[in-house]
Amino acid sequence: MISERLKRIILEALQLEDFDMQDDTTANMVPGWDSLSHIKVIVAIEESYGIRFKTLEVIRLKNVGQLQRLIDAKK
Amino acid sequence: MIDTLLDAKGTISDCWRSIAERAPDKEAVVHYVAGEEPCRWTWGEILRASSLYARRFKDEGIRKGDICAIIIRHHKDFYPIYIGISALGALPSVLAYPNSRLHPDKFRQGLEGMVRRSGLDYVLTEKDLGQVVNPMVSGTGSTIRAVLYPLEWSFEREETESFPPTTGGGGDAPCLLQHSSGTTGLQKAVVLTHRAVLKHVRQYGKAIDIRQDDKVVSWLPLYHDMGLIAAFYLPLTLGIPLVQLDPFEWVSAPVILLEAVSREKGTLVWLPNFAYNLMADRIREEDLDGIRLESLRMLVNCSEPVRAESHEKFLRRYAPFGFRKEALAACYAMAETTFAATQTPPGQDAKSIFVAREDLSTGYVRLARSEETGRVCVSSGAPISGCELRVLDDRGNSLPENRVGEIAIRSISLFDGYHNNPEKTEEVLKDGWYSSGDYGFLHAGQYYIIGRKKDLIILAGKNIYPEDIEDAVGQVEGVLPGRVVAFGVEDDITGTEQICVVAESQVHDEADRKRLRTDIVLAGMGIDVTISNVYLAPPRWLIKSSSGKPARKANMERAMTNLKEHRP
Numbered sequence: 001m002i003s004e005r006l007k008r009i010i011l012e013a014l015q016l017e018d019f020d021m022q023d024d025t026t027a028n029m030v031p032g033w034d035s036l037s038h039i040k041v042i043v044a045i046e047e048s049y050g051i052r053f054k055t056l057e058v059i060r061l062k063n064v065g066q067l068q069r070l071i072d073a074k075k
Numbered sequence: 076m077i078d079t080l081l082d083a084k085g086t087i088s089d090c091w092r093s094i095a096e097r098a099p100d101k102e103a104v105v106h107y108v109a110g111e112e113p114c115r116w117t118w119g120e121i122l123r124a125s126s127l128y129a130r131r132f133k134d135e136g137i138r139k140g141d142i143c144a145i146i147i148r149h150h151k152d153f154y155p156i157y158i159g160i161s162a163l164g165a166l167p168s169v170l171a172y173p174n175s176r177l178h179p180d181k182f183r184q185g186l187e188g189m190v191r192r193s194g195l196d197y198v199l200t201e202k203d204l205g206q207v208v209n210p211m212v213s214g215t216g217s218t219i220r221a222v223l224y225p226l227e228w229s230f231e232r233e234e235t236e237s238f239p240p241t242t243g244g245g246g247d248a249p250c251l252l253q254h255s256s257g258t259t260g261l262q263k264a265v266v267l268t269h270r271a272v273l274k275h276v277r278q279y280g281k282a283i284d285i286r287q288d289d290k291v292v293s294w295l296p297l298y299h300d301m302g303l304i305a306a307f308y309l310p311l312t313l314g315i316p317l318v319q320l321d322p323f324e325w326v327s328a329p330v331i332l333l334e335a336v337s338r339e340k341g342t343l344v345w346l347p348n349f350a351y352n353l354m355a356d357r358i359r360e361e362d363l364d365g366i367r368l369e370s371l372r373m374l375v376n377c378s379e380p381v382r383a384e385s386h387e388k389f390l391r392r393y394a395p396f397g398f399r400k401e402a403l404a405a406c407y408a409m410a411e412t413t414f415a416a417t418q419t420p421p422g423q424d425a426k427s428i429f430v431a432r433e434d435l436s437t438g439y440v441r442l443a444r445s446e447e448t449g450r451v452c453v454s455s456g457a458p459i460s461g462c463e464l465r466v467l468d469d470r471g472n473s474l475p476e477n478r479v480g481e482i483a484i485r486s487i488s489l490f491d492g493y494h495n496n497p498e499k500t501e502e503v504l505k506d507g508w509y510s511s512g513d514y515g516f517l518h519a520g521q522y523y524i525i526g527r528k529k530d531l532i533i534l535a536g537k538n539i540y541p542e543d544i545e546d547a548v549g550q551v552e553g554v555l556p557g558r559v560v561a562f563g564v565e566d567d568i569t570g571t572e573q574i575c576v577v578a579e580s581q582v583h584d585e586a587d588r589k590r591l592r593t594d595i596v597l598a599g600m601g602i603d604v605t606i607s608n609v610y611l612a613p614p615r616w617l618i619k620s621s622s623g624k625p626a627r628k629a630n631m632e633r634a635m636t637n638l639k640e641h642r643p
Binding site for chain 1: 597
């Protein structure tokens, strides 16, 4: 289950007020989340949680649920 | 070796075969995948593999002159498949693999448009797309004879000893077909002959002083002329190694381009302008550990307007990693001239000049003293050999140096016209001159491109027709039909354009308006376009042109000055 905190960070990075997200939500389902804004989202998450993702970890992420699990593993 | 190859008179397949016979163990393509050992194709291996594919393609019915669409993601067998089609004298046409956000109906519509315009004979794709593509074979008016899945084929090892047969035929035979972007039948197809491509590669190779020890590194998609001609045909027809990255991987992790240049000692890279900003702003210092960029002799900015600020920030960021200022090159190119029309000289960075704004707005170029009073314009260089440029006024008369007008081009590698589209051809091709639709000027022997006549939006190097966006947004419930305009606005931060939409609506409730804006952004995503700003306007707000359609330029100016509403 994705946390409210992660959802807020993503929405803020994409300048969205609200959008429903589940574990299997992929970036291309979220308004404005395209390949160019992806880095913005990633950096916002890193700053908020004080963690760092590796290049390959970012490339291989498939959905928001995987992103949440990666964050949890790094905290 | 380069000189002899450049004089090749026959087809490109002859040229590839000749390289493989002379240097079978030389590296042809390094297929790069982040985090894995790259797949290294030598010339001998790649031609033998292409021979297997060619034989199978022939068995499937593919013949000389057939148009074969290739819709395959980054895969090591893409190259022998491409070479195999070419070996049969058929015409490969690389199409974009649909991004997962592109709605399958929109992808199908786009493909149907291409079938109508180009008469595709075969579609070579991956199993995943079968459901979408297969019904088109039996569709009314479809020219598609079969959908093939070459990545599913396996071959016996003993079959791999020979190179593909030479098909014969001269340089005048068609060699490939390229499509412009656009989703709803606005695509234009350009057919190029072997001669045009070989001549172009020769002339362009001279313009960048190409050498046998060069190495091209590229993440560019091959359905675009910059990727296909500069970063694929140029190295491969000259026997220079190509290091090919996955465009999707690059955009998720731009550092992989620098990593590939550093590891492979790449010398030549072509990029659209936004990539300079992306790499300067969005790569973290710790990811650059061990990266060295001394080998890079030309980083060529092409296919979007060249911005001085983008060059400056890239240089600031990467000079400490060995990147040299003189490698900042620029080029003006388009599919209609095969690729390049102008190029800045090797060993010198692209020149920037300050032009007085008030004079520029009246079509005259006068140098200003500084950035405060002038607009900075970056040179795209001088015409490459075999290519002539003119600057034309509204009536088609040539203008002298330092006057702004539409750029027209005549070239030995000019296209013959858009495939099956005489009306569009007639609009742009007159007496052997191609009207580019771009505005620019000549100053001190170099051309500067400063704007566009047409409403085309260029977002991150990708050409987008506003009509496609307007069509998608016009179908959103709550938007008044036909009352939408879409346009691009320059964005200094990303170094490219941002897409804005103005849509008329009668929806008043604030919550409903928020939902409507989200729906409009989602409609854009359905055609794989990111809309950055949505302006909702009351009915009859949009200014109409004489044809009764909303006028884009006038509405863009009005929206930019009057409205402050942003997307949710």
